[in-house]
Amino acid sequence: MYLTLVTTDLPTNSNSMEHIVILGNGISGVTAARHIRKHSDKKITIVSAETDHFFSRTALMYIYMGHMNFEHTKPYEDYFWKKNRIELVRGYVTAVEHEKKRLKFADNSLLDYDKLILAVGSKPNKFGWPGQDLEGVQGLYSYQDLENLEKNAPNNKICKHAVIVGGGLIGIELAEMLASRAIPVTFLVRESSFWNGVLPEGESAMINRHIKNHHIDLRLSSNLREIIADENGRAKAAVIDETGEEIACDIVGLTAGVSPNVAFLKDSGIELGRGIKVNRMLETNIKDIYAIGDCAEQHEPIGSRRPIEAVWYTGRMMGETVAQTICGNPTEYKPGHWFNSAKFFDIEYQTYGWVFSKPRENETHFHWKHEDDTKCITVCTKTSTGQFLGINTFGIRMRHEVFDRWLTEERSTDYVMQHLREANFDPEFYKQFESQILSSYVQQQTVNA
Amino acid sequence: MSTIQRNMSLTGDASNYLNPTQKIATVIGLAGLGIIVFSLFHEFANQALWLTLSLLAIGGGIVLFAKGSYSGKLEGIKNHGVWIKSISSRGFWGWVAGISLTGFYVILYFYEGLLGANPDGNTGIVGLFDPLSRFLSGNPASQWFVYGTLYTVAILAFGIKFIWKYRHNRYEQLRTVSVMFFQTAFAFLIPELMARLNSDSFSLPYNDLKNMWPLNYYAFDGWRVDQFINAETIGIAFLVFAVLSVFVISPILTYKYGKRWYCSWVCGCGGLAETAGDSFRQLSDKRMVAWKVERWVIHSVLVFSVVMTTAVVSTYLGYDSEKYWLTKDMFLIGVAVFLGLLFAVIWYYKREELAKDARYGAIGYLVIVLGLIAIHYFSNNQLFLFEAGDLRSFYGFLIGAVFSGVIGTGFYPIFGNRVWCRMGCPMAGILGIQQRLFSKFRITTNGGQCISCGNCSTYCEMGIDVRSYAQKGENIVRASCVGCGICSAVCPRGVLKLENGPLEGRIDGNQVLLGNDVDLMSLVNEK
Known part of the structure; x- marks a missing residue:
């Protein structure tokens, strides 16, 4: 005092x-x-x-x-x-x-x-679903959400089945979490393919398959109609809007964005x-x-x-x-080139520059996928000039610094594909796929020409 | 902050249960151990058969457990439940394992008689291993043979488990195959087989070629050096190789690849830590205070080992001077000049980088020189109050047995798997100084992708707070890093990569690219 x-x-x-x-x-x-x-x-x-x-x-x-x-x-x-x-x-x-x-x-x-x-x-977003505020219904954002999850789904005896609503980054994380405790998961995704508002078709389809390989019951083009309560006011089932199917569950995860x-x-x-x-x-x-x-x-x-x-x-x-x-040095917020990353179960994802789910006007996509179905890339090119606009990469790590430089230098996609090895960031001794990618790229160029 | 009480759940945790394969594997493995324990109370008629059964059951049990854990699952990081299971989170089974291992080491080092070791004919566990020892070297077993065999079996079986766990990661697989090979061939089979060459007129000491001074603190003991010299060509070759590996081979390899070439590709201690100890890597202490303690302890052990070795060598050079071309005084002056030059070179090239550390280096150097002067003046082979031989025994007891064995390995489940490598190993100390100052090795941070999740720091067995560098976009150049590569493996965003690259810009944190526009970065980087 x-x-x-x-x-x-x-x-x-x-x-x-x-x-x-x-x-x-x-x-x-x-x-x-x-x-x-x-x-x-x-x-x-x-x-x-x-x-x-x-x-x-x-x-x-x-x-x-x-x-x-x-x-x-x-x-x-x-x-x-x-x-x-x-x-x-x-x-x-x-x-x-x-x-x-x-x-x-x-x-x-x-x-x-x-x-x-x-x-x-x-x-977390809630869209006015009936039953969205019941016990056992939760999002995953805060520390308190984690504590609730520990209460709602400590193991597969107390939580025999889970339903997740919303196919974005948090939804797939929640699915991975519950699966790690051997809790069966039904994953309702509004879109026709996982996260396809962001990911191009080939990538999104590969992630669909990866989700299913992890024994997640993935339901595409499925919306939530309502959550049904038991006599104690706890969620006991989720109803799919399209089919009216009622899925018995002990927890409903709402992960439709934030x-x-x-x-x-x-x-x-x-x-x-x-x-x-x-x-x-x-x-x-x-x-x-x-x-x-x-x-x-x-x-x-x-x-x-x-x-x-x-x-x-x-x-x-x-x-x-x-x-x-x-601190007296007025500064504008000027983010540089777009980049981001995520992980879908075992598949790492990185992106540098802009690759939209569908090529915009005057844009072309090149897609390569490895036969093991866990690695792929999509490269976006400005059709008129051949300028490299961005890359999505799955299962192959790439160097941020190199792509940032190439984007600043406005390199062509031809250049990027020929120098892709410089951008590789996978651990030592990993198999490299640059030559495979390049030949696939050249082949596609020839076909297009 | 309330912490989550998982153990309050009455039904336990599904992810914590053993599946049927793992249960069977546990029974088989424990039966193998049971045979060994039983041999203490009962002499088997057919020891060779029971020993074979026992080793197969232990190895097979471990491999089968790995199959139960990883087969049928997709490739990827397998850390589910690490902090939930009691064995890997200092819970009940962690303590049981720690106490049992520690007990084993105490008996092994100090009460080998309890294991049945007896120069007039082994009994008990050591007796059980006699057939294998006779098969390899022609001699009866010792407690060290028992230990070496179990050690090798552990590295091989847990090595297979590790390779299975990281079957998506070729770096991890290759270095594990490497430690499995070096343990089996160099540490176990070759020295045993070479013992067959020994006769009354020819004898070589037990020599693990890859076990360098100062990890091998007895490398230059008088009796070993004498045996090498007496064995003429081959013995001298071994002696020359031992000296070259310390002063030439290891500095070159460390310059090119970092200390990982030894610590996680060759070394036996590292080999056990990376295989049998892998389940405990997350238990290392990450706090700043632990790093401070680490630097004092490991460098003190290094100074101690240099003084001890110098004292021992100068002792036998002193009283047997006609046998060697090197005299005691020449040797002492040589050591002092060598260390003086080394320190001067480091000071000249790295003084800005070192700052405060240089003062500690100077202190270490001073201690050694004072030690040398003391050795010179106490001509009756005494250093202060100790005889050189006593100093050597004291080092062997404190560092060789208690630190590296009882604490270093026995406490895997409590302090983590690299406590010895981090805090005690003088070899790691030397390689670490080289790695920090003169090496192309670094862990590169991938621009601005770090999300500060903490997986890298949690799974760093050396207790390096990897995240604190990664989230600043800074490369990681740390003396203690053994280059196991697990931080890079567990990173969910592809942020870390072990690399050998140019020295230019190796530690430079100002080149970072956190995603900001360039002129903001230059402001942020202003110190």
Whole structure:
């Protein structure tokens, strides 16, 4: 108490004592905090309702599968925060009062800020399905979701069958998780082929087969009609809309995408779209309030990127960018060439540049697939000029740095295919497929000519 | 933070159950061990038969268990339930295994009589192994023969299990075949067979060619050197090879490939750790404090082993000077000059990189030189209060037996499988310094693809926090890395690759590409 009094009475150097409050301790918020600390002496507070310490959300699946403990998913040891003078506050914020520059918590306590960074992430989508709020129905996004999953599906005695609704990245992860505990899974996918809004046909079909090889009951072109409750209000079955089939189950996983977690900002005066509207400086319409990561929505999309990008590395980049701005070096968010990665059961996926599920106007796709049905690539070319636009690669690792350079240099696809070996990133002694890919490419070129 | 209590579940966990094949395999393997234990109380009439049965049952049980675990499953990472099963997460069975192994090592090193070792005729377990020993070398078995045989069986059987587990990964398969070969041929068969050459007029010491000083701390003991010299051409050749491997062969290979060429492709300790110890790699301590302890302990052992070896060698050079062309003083001066030059070269080329570490290096060097001076002045073969021989025994007891055996291997299920390699092995210490300073080896980070999940750090047996580099886009160049390649294998996003490349830009973290526009990266990289 005494200490607090003294510090508030002292004349403060407004710049160094400026209080930056970051709402959300995910990758975006934590990156922002780390970089603000790197560049300044400001007071930094991170607020989270989810966990005391930062953890890697993408690793939640590995905790359930027993590959790691929660501790292993923390990128920084617990002493890190104190050492770097980053204060951590555990609490649930219910309102942002920007006129008074303060946050209001669920227990009615308050926290003043000078600058506020909103890094509040997403929440799982629900589309008004009957029964979507029953016991035993859940998404997979937060640490609390993981705890629920441990309760709802600890093993295949308590959870005899699972239904997953929504064929995206989280859906297939949840299927892999449940399968790791020998729980039979029915996987309802609205599209006619897994993730085919993003993946070209050949790749999507290969992943369909891989999912089935893992003994997942994959149901394509299948929507959820409703979830039926038992007498205790717990989910006991899911009904498929197209066929009316009722699938008995003990858990329903809702994994039909995520959307920005912005409901609590409805009356805050901060401009919202689907997410929190920001300009290229990541500023909201209200002075001294910024938004980064999954919850931020660009007024204008950047290049072919979506206005909201719920991707790990974009959160990290926005954190770095906003830290520059806050530390007196106004910087625009300028993501470079698009890239991303994922893993579908045993098949790794990487993408560099743009490959859309169907070639857009003036685009051509080249597809190669290995006979073992676990490796393939798709390359997108600008038809008129032969310029390389992007590559999807499955089961073969490629170098980010090389593709980034080739995209910047606007290389032709001919060049890329001839130099593909330079981009190979598979472990030593792995079989290489570049010559096979090249001859298949040349063959196709000849046919087209 | 509430942690998830899996063990509260009344029904247990399905992924934790053994399937029928694994159950049968467990029975067969334990029966094999049972035969060995039973031989303590009962002398088999046909020892050769029972020993064969026992070894086949142990090896076969392990391989069958691997079949139960991996066959019929798709290729890929097989870490389901590692932190759920008690054997691999310091649970009940982990402690049972740790205590049993430790007990075995204590008996092996200090109470070999309990195993039935007896110069006047073996009984018990050692007796059971007599037929095999006579078949190979013509001599009765010793407790070390028993140990060597079981060690080899373990590397072979668990090696097959490891290859099965990583059947999608040729790097892992090839290096496992390599350690299986070096263990069976170089550490086990060749020395045993060479013992057949020994006669009253000719004798070579037991010599595992790949076991280099200072891991092999007795490599230059007087009696060994004498035997080599007496064995003339072939003995001298072995002696020259031993010296060359320390000063020429190993630095060249480490420069080209990193210390992995030895630690995870050749070494017997590494071989056991990578095969039998694979189930425990995730137990290594990743904390910063563990890294600090590691650097002090391993380099202290290295200094200790250099001083001890110098003292031992100078002792026999001193009292038997007419036998050797090298005199004690020449040797001591030679060691001092060599280390002085080595330190000067490192200081000259790497002083910016080293910063604080250089001071520790200087301290180590100073300790050794003071040791040399002490050896010189205590002409009655005493170093401080110890005789050189006592120093050698003390080292053998503390480092050779307690550290590498009892703690290093016995505690696999508690501290992880590479505790000895990480904290204690002086050989790994030397190779590590070479790897850090003069080597083309590094683990490359793939731009901005890292999602900080932590699989790489969790499964690093050396306790390196791989993620802390990968998430910054920095290459990993660490003295302790043995290049097992598992971080790269378990990475779900294809971020890590073991490579030998140009020295230029090897450690450079500023070339990173985290996906940002270039001018932001230059700002981020400003220190």
